[in-house]
Amino acid sequence: MTLAVFFGCAFIAFGPAFALFIFTIAKDPLRVIILIAGAFFWLLSLLLSSLVWFIAVKASNAEDTSLQRGLLIFGVIFSVLLQEVFRYAYYRILRKANEGLAAISDDDSSTISVQQMAYVAGLGFGIMSGAFSMINILSDSLGPGTVGIFGDSQYYFITSAFMTLALTLLHTFWGVVFFEGCEKSRWWVIGVVVTLHLVVSCLSLLNPLYSGSLPPVYVIMVLMAIWAFFSAGGSLSSITQLCSRRMSDVNSS
């Protein structure tokens, strides 16, 4: 019966990413390549930060709980900064590659704009980080047991799934905003992205108060979504235009 939980959580955590992938990425090989390379860059950053973490834990005194707690906080911050460094590195590489791609491309339709690249790269980061935060939990959601024998919330699985969903989308939005900041050399934008990423990650230190960290993350997500919308070229007028068109469609028919 716990199969229901497994599929439910999998759909929540990866449903949006899946939808974005099949409707906006899958048809264009170039976007697929950028997505996978983005995922790979995120993996590299995780590899490095986990290496540092591994050494730090092995070298430290395992009995000292306050030290371990400190190390954990340090590990989170270090990992976030490293991810952002890799995001920047990926931006530089894509920038370089884009000129080359444009040169060899014989078909104009396969060229890709910086905003599009930003979106695809961000989604790549998001999918990979989502997969890593969710995969262990998903495998345990197959049961037969559920969380709670030590007094934890029984909504652990579903909150984790929603957290993963938010993280995946946040990475996408951060990607869009970050690349725009780089493009226009607005360093404060990059600063804001890094800060928000730090805030979101540090909220997980509130665990095991899972439901406590969920609302602030979603607030941040919505704000980021709006920002990313505008930085990707959206505007209020375009929405109203769209709505009015639909209205006129309805009226004319």
Add this chain to the structure above:
Amino acid sequence: MNLERVPNEEKLSLCRKYYLGGFAFLPFLWLVNVVWFFKEAFVKPAYDEQPQIKTYVKRSALGLLFWIAVLTTWITIFQHLRGQWGEVSDYLSFTIPLGVE
């Protein structure tokens, strides 16, 4: 192999080979024959060798059906009565499931 690029005589010879091969207790050859040559036999516009291909495909299909019937019956009987047969079914089994009669 793409059948489109093969001359008709060769199609016929191929179909015959598969048909005859099936008699060596190789029903999968008949399955391949049916699937592979179905279009040639029944969909394509008529050509000289088509009637013969048609016969081979039909007979292959018949043989295949026979095999399916025999195997399904045997598997059903064996799986149901394995436990009751005891010693005989142990000697008939290639792998004996653990903890099952």
Add this chain to the structure above:
Amino acid sequence: MGPGFAKWIITVAFCWLIQIASGNSVEQKIYVELNNTVPCVRLLNATHQMGCQSSISGNTGVLHMLETDSDLDIILRTGPHAPYMVLMDAGFFNSSIMLRMKNSTRIAGVAVVIPNSGPLEGFSPHNTCPNQHTGVYSDSYGPRLADCNGTIWNRLGNGLSFEDFKFPIFSLKDDNQTGVIRKCVSDHNMGVNGSTPAFPLCAMQLFSHMHAVTSTATCMRRNDIQNNYSLNPETVCDPLGDYNVWAPLRPINSTEKGHKANESVVVAATRLDGRTFFWDIATGAEGTVAGFVTLLAASQALKLTARQAPPPRNILFAFFQGEAFDYIGSSRMVYDMENNNFLIDLENVHSVLEIGQVGLRRGSELWLHTDPVSRRNDTSVNTEVEKLLKNMTSVAAALSLSLAEPNATQPLPPSSFQRFLRSRQIPGVVLADHQSAFNNRYYESVYDNAAYLNVTYPSDLTPEEQLVFVTDTAKALAEVATLVARSLYLQAGGEDSQLDNITADPNIVTQLLYGFLIQSNNSYFRSLTNPEDKSLLESQAPQYYVGVPITANTIKRSTRMVQYLLANYIGNPTSLNQSKCQDPSGMPGESKELYSYLWVRGANGSEPSPFCVRSTVRRTHAISPAFELKQYDSQTYSTWTESRWKLIRARIFLVASHELEMLTLGVGLAVLLLSLFVTYFVSTKADLIFAPAQESTGTAY
């Protein structure tokens, strides 16, 4: 980037994967593993399978505490959460409740909390007539005595050990972990005022999937097929068995097997094993330990006198293994004797004195059981038996023990001696504390432990003080041991005048009882065993379930301990060094054909002074002849096998309600469909939304 760098990357990635795999904290949040559990496993004989098993992926059920009869009703009929995992105290673990559960489909499994002492009214999961079909009495030998027709030996036996349960049954000790389970149940599974409790509920999962089915004949056939035809053969069951320990008082040359001219041997026999409902727990205090401790003490008492005034006949001390399972050890020794595969043959056996259950005497009474059929049929046997009885009675008179004979038509109790009688009319006596039915109220059950035998100590003693504290049980058993030793000496033709020199030492008996019932890792046992044999001694009571050999060369701990002790008691220290002790050939006066040699730690103190003991003690295989003869459906020999399994495991956790699970799935589906719809819509209108005013088309097409 050379190959070195690539290698480094791979190593790092590998370490990192291991970290992820081992540190799965989610699993730790869900499950509490129960480590102190003992399962009931599947055993098979010629015709049946018995014991318990789970499905291959374990049985899971909501825990329900069985405390009253209304709980039983909830579990078996009315409760909404079937199948149930039943948590019960040992008081409910009886045949009527267990058989009702056996026939119900609402049971996922049972966990029994076993206390230290048993119910007052007694409890025995064995059957009423132990080893019913493999004793001597049958249609052709005393037909009226067959199948316990005359005497029901184990009146309290409810036969649970011989039932085939389709669900797992585990036993739990009454400790912290059981407390965790009880807390989980009372926190989650107790409805307020008797109402149905709300989810999440506390549940348990038990794994004990057994590989063998139907009978020994089936599983051994499958073993053979697998070994002959399969590429990776998988054994499904193993014959029960271990080793018999035996020692003639005077050395007999082991190079020639079979009949020995001029050799007449009195066999002093006892059993080395017991069993319970659960796997590998069998403390067998009264059923097993009292008997062999008595015989060990008797051998020690005899040693000096036997050397100074050797009796004309030889004495063979025999400790039979696997007797609880249709006389594996004794039937094997008799089989070997018949086939000239043993030092002596049955003709060399003058008589048999067997020690049965002797630890629970009522007052000073001991009973001498004899076989009415052979006494009636054969006058010479009867004369010898009479002589033996007279000897023993006279010895007992000097010891303030009163010996009595039960009714002359009563058969022998279940005993190894019956296996000798099956092959040859041999005079013999079985010494026991019961007249007809066993005094033992916990025959072959977990409660037959030190406390039941009254081997208890004042609470303020350290382990080493307990070791030498002489209990009343030890004194009583020392008396019996003296009786046995003197009777053996007389029976071997020794002089009456020497009898006063033969006395068993209560100090030794008490240390033996401590070692075999409380913990074997004590200074006394350490001093008598090889210090390099690290796995021999343990800080708990040894278990006497015969079991199956883990590898071809493994020998049960208790067997090896008895071997060491017997060697020390009847053997002599030598001056051989450690390497010569292993192979003393060529040394003057030493012979591997006559003796065996064991290296022991020595010195009953802190400083070891190891030396080599020369004795006549040997071990021979106690595997039923049925497996030698490949007669897996034998009616003559023991055919017991133990199934193999891959996993024995128990854990508790919470299960979520069906509604929450469906809610999760529903929300998941909603999120998926919504995002598919929204993405499709936005991607088709992307060129409108993300205006080209800003030079590019934005996130989507």
